[in-house]
Amino acid sequence: EAGVAQSPRYKIIEKRQSVAFWCNPISGHATLYWYQQILGQGPKLLIQFQNNGVVDDSQLPKDRFSAERLKGVDSTLKIQPAKLEDSAVYLCASSLRGAGTLNYGYTFGSGTRLTVV
């Protein structure tokens, strides 16, 4: 089966600019996650979607970050305006079973490496 697709792979922007990342999950996966991984740290969940609804966005800096999953398939994560501390790898993951079930399988994408200068 095809994996989780993310684009672009790399992005370099200046601070205060905006940037968007795209994720296409595995076909049929109801749940989609965006994680932020800062260098030297483990991934941290930014937002979790169940179909096109938000399950958890408690750690999303909503003053500058936004995400959507309009048709319950692809998702876009946006940062506007970017700050230096947003430099990180942004990982998308999807799972077959939604939140609320005991068994599920996560598949991660390759990530987008963002550098803010």
Place this chain on the structure above:
Amino acid sequence: AQRVTQPEKLLSVFKGAPVELKCNYSYSGSPELFWYVQYSRQRLQLLLRHISRESIKGFTADLNKGETSFHLKKPFAQEEDSAMYYCALSRVTGSSNTGKLIFGQGTTLQVKP
């Protein structure tokens, strides 16, 4: 608050030596614990989960609720085991899993020839 701690940033061993990557967690409820691995230039992938009680690539991990630990072990390390290893926790309430993973900071395992 839930937290996962991996005390070692780097673990370096010789091929054939035993390996133990430490993981401790903080969570008042019943967690589900995982080990993820990231090989060089590859994506993050699941290695094993505690409820499966399985051995993958010779690795095992036992959940010790008394010590709140989930250490990853392998009796004889191979060079191809060199990678970044992350311990992760997911909350379980009743029969439900939230889906959110809380990761430790990761340990780089370096297996020398």
